[in-house]
Every structure is written in C-alpha cells, then in structure tokens.
Amino acid sequence: MTTTWLDEPTPGAACSVIAEVSQTHDGSLGTAHAFIDAAADAGADAIKFQTHIAAAETTPSEPWRTRFSHQDDTRYDYWKRMEFSPEHWAGLEKHARERGLHFLSSPFSREALELLTRVGVSAWKVASGEINNHPLLDAMADTGLPVLLSTGMSPPEEIEESVARVRKRGVAVGVMQCASMYPTPPELVGINLIPEFRERFGCAVGLSDHSATIYPGLAAATLGIEVLEVHIAFSREMFGPDVVASITTAELRQLVEGIRFIEAMRAAPVDKADLPESITSLRSIFMKSLVAAVDIPCGTVLEDRHLTSKKPGSGIAVAELERVVGLRLKRSIERDELLTENDLEEVSR
Numbered sequence: 001m002t003t004t005w006l007d008e009p010t011p012g013a014a015c016s017v018i019a020e021v022s023q024t025h026d027g028s029l030g031t032a033h034a035f036i037d038a039a040a041d042a043g044a045d046a047i048k049f050q051t052h053i054a055a056a057e058t059t060p061s062e063p064w065r066t067r068f069s070h071q072d073d074t075r076y077d078y079w080k081r082m083e084f085s086p087e088h089w090a091g092l093e094k095h096a097r098e099r100g101l102h103f104l105s106s107p108f109s110r111e112a113l114e115l116l117t118r119v120g121v122s123a124w125k126v127a128s129g130e131i132n133n134h135p136l137l138d139a140m141a142d143t144g145l146p147v148l149l150s151t152g153m154s155p156p157e158e159i160e161e162s163v164a165r166v167r168k169r170g171v172a173v174g175v176m177q178c179a180s181m182y183p184t185p186p187e188l189v190g191i192n193l194i195p196e197f198r199e200r201f202g203c204a205v206g207l208s209d210h211s212a213t214i215y216p217g218l219a220a221a222t223l224g225i226e227v228l229e230v231h232i233a234f235s236r237e238m239f240g241p242d243v244v245a246s247i248t249t250a251e252l253r254q255l256v257e258g259i260r261f262i263e264a265m266r267a268a269p270v271d272k273a274d275l276p277e278s279i280t281s282l283r284s285i286f287m288k289s290l291v292a293a294v295d296i297p298c299g300t301v302l303e304d305r306h307l308t309s310k311k312p313g314s315g316i317a318v319a320e321l322e323r324v325v326g327l328r329l330k331r332s333i334e335r336d337e338l339l340t341e342n343d344l345e346e347v348s349r
Helices: 029-041 075-081 086-098 110-119 134-142 156-168 193-201 215-221 249-266 318-324
Strands: 016-022 046-051 102-107 124-126 147-150 173-178 204-209 227-233 289-292 307-310
Touching: 016 029, 016 102, 016 249, 029 046, 029 086, 029 227, 029 249, 046 086, 046 110, 086 102, 086 110, 102 110, 102 124, 110 134, 124 134, 134 147, 134 156, 147 156, 147 227, 156 173, 156 193, 173 193, 173 227, 193 204, 204 215, 215 227, 215 249, 227 249, 289 318, 307 318
Parallel strands: 016 046, 016 227, 046 102, 124 147, 147 173, 173 204, 204 227
Antiparallel strands: 289 307
16 A cells, blocks of 8 residues: 555655545444445545534534535534444444554544544544634644644635644644535636645645546646545435535546556656667657668669658668668668668769
8 A cells, every 4th residue: 555644744745545425424324334445445545534513513503504404404403413422433443444544534623522532543634614723723733643724715824823833733734725615616626726835834735625526636646745635425316415526436446546647657757868678669660761662773872752661660760861862772672671771872972
C-alpha cells in the first residue's frame, strides 16, 4: 500500500484519498460497515464519517437547510437518527483498521470529540463550519494528532488564524480547499487556491471535493496535493442529502487509480535528450528509411524521383533526403531496397 500523508504527515507525501461517507449510511450500522469494505476494495486510504450527537451540537429548533427526509419531523430528529453508540463507533474503527484503512470522523461537539478520542482516529478533519470553533479546534490539536482544515466558507485571515492555533500546539496541519456547495459546479471548485495555500501556509494542502465527479480530484493530483476527500455513495439513486455531491464507489476506484498514475508520472520526469532504450529501440519499427522507388543502376546520380520513404527505420533516415540527393550509387539497387551509407559516394566535380 502507498505510504500517504496520513501515515507520514509531511508536505510532499503521497496523496491520502479519503472516502467520506458522511450521513449516506442513513443511520444504518450495516450500511456504514459496507462502506468500509467498498472503500477498501476501491483502494482508498481512509474512510471518514461524521459524528453527530444531537443534544450536544444543535437545538430542536434548528431549521432544515433543505427538507429532504420523509421520516424526520425536524433536523434535530434527523441528527438523532444518525447517532451510533460508542460501541458501534469502536466496531467501525476496528473494521476499518482490519481493512487497512485509516479511520476518521469529524466531530461536531466536544462530546463527539471525546467519544472519538476514546475510539481512536488517525487525524482530525475539521468541517468548514467548525473552522472558527476555537475551543473545539484547540481540543483537537491538544490530542497531538494531525489536523485537516476544510476552508469552504472562510476568508484567508480566518484560515490563517486556525492554522496558527494548530501549529502553536506543535501538530501537523493540512489546509484543504473546499466549496460548500452541493454539488459544486466547476467554476467554484477553486483548484487555483491549492498552490496559493501551499505558498501562504507552507504546509500540506488538499481538496475536499463535492463536485460528484472524479475530475477535480485528478486535476488537483497534478498539483501534488497531499490529501483528497470525496463523498461516496453506492449509487446516485441512494437516499440522503450528500448523495447529490458524491461519486460512486466504482468511480472511487477509478479516481484512486488515476491519482496513483499521476503520482507516478510526476515522480518520473522525462528528458527528451536522454530517452531510455525501451523507447529509442522503437525507432527502427515506427520510423521510415530512404528506399529505392524504382530499380536504380550502379553509377546513377540520385534524384528525388529515385527515392521514397518506407518502413523499417533501420536505414538512412528520411530526414536525410536532401543530403542524399546528388550522391552517386556505388552499386545497383532494386525497388524497395533500403539505401545504406556504403552505397553512396560523392560526385567528383
């Protein structure tokens, strides 16, 4: 398995691909476990959930952003239905570890943070709406685990303040471009910010993508991101508010393969002046040589009409035509026979 930023949290590490389930399990523990297996089979590096404890993070009067649920009367009721017990969370973490995945879950309250600290996570992913929640952010950093900051709704000054708070506690930090739009149209993805974040903050950078396509992740990989988070669903016909911004688990496999391919390309720059023998050896197969267009007697001073170009490329290269015209044949050659340097001589003046 590729060693990624989640294994060694430093700038320049290979990209950690995080499969974000969010609430797409719809409160089903079995579905949550099924997502772990699907993410592992697709080659992801981490599985990520969100840990909501309704009474700790919201009020019963929280309004619906979009009324999507047919079984929950209030947003509070929905968050309540998304809760798992501490034992359930521990089982999910164990399953992820057994499948070779890092286990992550974003806490949305101090109580959720404490629960996840007991369960065990590889790093903290700070949701865009929590980046200025300084008490929660400080508590995450105080655990000593790496912190990933989503920046969906934050201006640069707010991001800078949060990065400084994390660094003050001496832990690794990553800054992720994110657009809090579900799904995200291409003009709002903002991959231009990735190199800007790297230069401004001097840390690992990434993308939290909600476009429901694999394209932004692949584009960001060409910029050398250390972290990519994408929402996943088994299909786009699933229920839940995050499905519209998700890729399928089959697309996740394509995305992971594409990122590893891109990383391999970036790690192996090509020098056209020093191509490997595996490529130069193909010249004789794919390039063309000068050959006789007709039977040519010995002593003929060559003209354009005597010559043509055909494969293989093991003779005099067709690029040498202008030099060869005007030389004299030292022997007779037949149609389609390749010329060699030994066949030619200068004409005495």
